[in-house]
Amino acid sequence: PFLHKRWYWLLSLIIMRIKGKSSDGQKWTTLEHNGPLFPPEYEPLPNNVVFYYSGEAFKLGLASEEIATFYAKMLDHEYTTKEVFQKNFFNDWREEMTEDERKVIKKLSKCNFSELHAYFVNKAEEKKNMTKEEKQALKEDNAKLTEQYGFCFLDGHREKIGNFRVEPPGLFRGRGEHPKMGKLKKRIQPEDITINCSKGSRIPGPPQGHKWRKVQHDNTVTWLASWVENIQGHPKYIMLNPSSKLKGEKDWQKYETARNLKLRVDSIRRQYQSDWSSHEMRNRQRGVALYFIDKLALRAGNEKEDDTADTVGCCSLRVEHITLHKELDGKEWVVEFDFLGKDSIRYYNKVPVEKRVFKNLKLFMENKDPDDDLFDRINTTYLNKNLNESMAGLTAKVFRTFNASTTLQDQLNIMTKEDMTVEEKILAYNRANRAVAILCNHQRAAPKTFEKSMQLLQEKIKKKKEQIELAKRELKEAKNAHRERPLVAKKEKVLKRLQEQLKKLQLQMTDKEENKVIALGTSKLNYLDPRITVAWCKKHKVPIEKIYNKTQRDKFAWAIDMTDEDFEF
DNA sequence: GGACAGACTTGCAGTCAGAAAA
DNA sequence: TTTTCTGACTGCAAGTCTGTCC
Incomplete structure (x- = not known):
């Protein structure tokens, strides 16, 4: 009880690190929970609905x-x-x-x-x-269910579960042009569900008249329950909430790996650059692919099963996805990318590259059809094997984490000025965040109400400006006519406040406009080392609540507890 | 070394609930 | 108080990567 939070985290993280190295993959010692919550049974339609x-x-x-x-x-x-x-x-x-x-x-x-x-x-x-009252009652019922099913005990600690509900039946909605869209997602029965908990723990009871498919005690995995969905035949899991210690430690580890890359990246870059002139075609392809992953933050690009939407990442790029321009818009050696990536989000970019990269790409494309693989000699397994030899724990996706976090740190360093107001600092932060989102191609559909809310802001600004004009006139009058000190001071105060409000509104509008089709959430949650943010907040006296909402603060509790203002990624 | 299964992270969209406006 | 709007939260699909088998 006397151990400071920060030391508690540090200590447990160090212990985890030691354990992690010599470990047999054990993730916990004891795990007890109440099983998943099933969706309500089907309620037949009334007879008058035909x-x-x-x-x-x-x-x-x-x-x-x-x-x-x-x-x-x-x-x-x-x-x-x-x-x-x-x-x-x-x-x-x-x-x-x-x-x-x-x-x-x-x-x-x-x-x-x-x-x-x-x-x-x-x-x-x-x-x-x-x-x-009805709404309140419903809310309370829900809270009861969360209380009963939403938590488990892992190594004696009560932890929040992420998704404790079994997915209800419905129609499958894939993203993009998914060949299986519209198929029936069947109702999951207890007989489909595998329960995972520790030996000797209280095994959750299946619903009346039912049995579990299986009860197992596997402490090398982190899930509490699983079933196989019928669309792709893939397993689905009930797992812990990101706020849990288990997930937090994993997250921390991820960022530590990315920071390790920082120390090695120069030599890795030299290596892949020299690969561009290798005698072996395979090495050249590896060098160029790695260059894309590093410079453009492309995903690895695993091979996909059939019967999924046609999307690609780096290793699965096809000839048809790039166009070479010896010169474009006054720039030399330009590669034009146009493909659908994860979730069928379009990646479109025109990038000037080194001449040797350009020549290599031309070579890779020779005598190929548009639907042939651009990098036909390599795949993600090969790439990752290679990366792992350069640095322990290094895989393709670490580059995304590394480049995202590095960008945030750099941008914050450049853009934050001490004389800024808190609002201006927040805008600066959002801009840094946005630079990352653009790098990682995190897009969203423009909000349906975008134009409307933009107009609303415009009007507010106009009104505020009018108010300021009025306040200025009144101040002048007060100064000329009355020379009453208290009145003049009062009017001055009013004007100043109005001007501050205007500035705030204008900042808000800039931020909104720039965020129209960019999604900041994904990078904030998955790519940016939270310690950068925590340190920045402490250093520049920005309340952490202005940057992280409650959920985010819970997820990043480890970073909030252990980070000093002088932390550098 | 390739196919496949399994486990875990990442990602967008839709829903919901609470704040803000009327 | 009621309505509208927005950001938080949830849901679940779709990636990455590792391990196993042959």
């Missing part, structure tokens, strides 16, 4: 009715207009139908879900219009 086929009322059985509601709920979403989505949905739906239903329902275009849709729209409306 599904029509070919204009005729048709009573669906419970199972097929439930699936129909999944589609009906999504009716005003763009998804349901897509052919692939419709086809997948209809196939899967028919598979779950009874023989009799299948005999009748043969075409999706003849299905009329509109009453079902209206029913759910109405229900949502009703929920919105609930009384305060």
Whole structure:
């Protein structure tokens, strides 16, 4: 109890480091929890809500009715207009139908879900219009469930669980042009679920009349429960919240690896540059790929399974994804990138490169079709094996963490001035954050209400300016006419306050405009060493709450506790 | 060395709840 | 007090990377 938080963290991190090196992959000693929380069972539609086929009322059985509601709920979403989505949905739906239903329902275009849709729209409306008391009661029920299922005991500490709910059934919504969009995501039964906890701990009871698929005691993994989803056949896990010690330590380790790269990066860069002139084609490809990963923060680019959206990363780039320009916009040796990356987010960039890189790319593209691999001699496994020889723990993605955190540190150093107000410092921070987001290509759809809220701000600024004019005149009058000290002082104060408010609004607007299609959250949460931020806040007297919200402060508790103002990444 | 499974991190979007405006 | 708006939070898909098997 007398151990200061910071020392507690340091100590446990050091212990972890020692353990980590000699470890057999053990992640915990004891783990006890209450199992996952299942979604509520399907509630049948009331009899007055009717599904029509070919204009005729048709009573669906419970199972097929439930699936129909999944589609009906999504009716005003763009998804349901897509052919692939419709086809997948209809196939899967028919598979779950009874023989009799299948005999009748043969075409999706003849299905009329509109009453079902209206029913759910109405229900949502009703929920919105609930009384305060009803809402409060619902909230309390929820809190009870969180209390019961939302926590576990790991090595004796009560820890928050990240996702303690089993995913409900529904229609799969892939991102981009996913060939499986619209397929039925089936309801998960206790019989599908594997429970992981420690030997001798209280094993969570399965729901009445059910059994778990399996109960295991594997302390080399961190998950509490798992099941296999039916779309891709991949496992899904119930795991701890990012605020947990286990996740925090892992996060810290990640940033330490990135800081290690800082010490080695010069020699690694020299190495890959010399690879550009290697006699071996494989080495040249490795050198150029690594250069892209380092300079452009591209992802590694693993091979993907079929039946997924066509997206690529560095190693999986194809000839069609780049265009070479000997000269473009007054620059020499320009590579134009245009491809869909993770989550089908477009990466578009025109980058001047070294002449040798350019020549190599030309060579890699020779005698290839557009859909051939650009780097046909290498893959991510090979790349990572190589990187690991340069530095323990080094993999392709470490470069993203390293470059992101380095950029933040550099930008903060450049942009923060001591005479700035707190608001200006926050803007500077956001700009540094934004530089990182742009580097990592973290995009978002422009918010639907963007134009509107922008206009609103404009108006506020206009009003404020008018107020300032008025205040100036009044001040002048006060000075000329009355020469009453207290009145003049008062008017001066008013003016000053107004001017400060205007400045604040203008800063707000700049920030908003620049953030229109850039997402800052991802880099803040996953790429920026929180110690940089914590140190900066301490050094420049910016309250940490201005930069990190509650969740973020919880996740980065380790950094907040252990970082001094002189920390440098 | 390639295929595959498994575990864990990263990423966007949609929902929700509380703050701000009316 | 009611309505509107925004940022926090959740959900879950989609990556990365490691280990195992043949």
